[in-house]
Amino acid sequence: MGAALLAGAFGWLLYGLWRSPRPTPVVLCAAAALTALAVLAVLGNALSFAPVTAGAGLLAGLATARVVPVASGDRASAGAGAPDPSAR
Numbered sequence: 001m002g003a004a005l006l007a008g009a010f011g012w013l014l015y016g017l018w019r020s021p022r023p024t025p026v027v028l029c030a031a032a033a034l035t036a037l038a039v040l041a042v043l044g045n046a047l048s049f050a051p052v053t054a055g056a057g058l059l060a061g062l063a064t065a066r067v068v069p070v071a072s073g074d075r076a077s078a079g080a081g082a083p084d085p086s087a088r
Contacts, residue, residue: 006038006041010034010038013034013060014031016060016064017030017031017034017060017063017064019064020063020064021066021067022063022064022065022067026063027063029063030059030060030062030063031063033059034056034059034060037052037056
């Protein structure tokens, strides 16, 4: 039963990566790393360490997150030291 749940979660993750708005190299690297982690989890106890599980979740979250658009006139997104384009 546990293996079926793990396989279902892995399949759902790969579906999420397939539908991700991120660039293809980011998604492929994340999918390869998470697949390698899944193989290690099947062969051993890799997921029993909290930092490994948290890192896998963080990687999956970053790879499937939507890209935040940057407004052209937003000073906060341009950085604190960037010149103000409207000050000319």
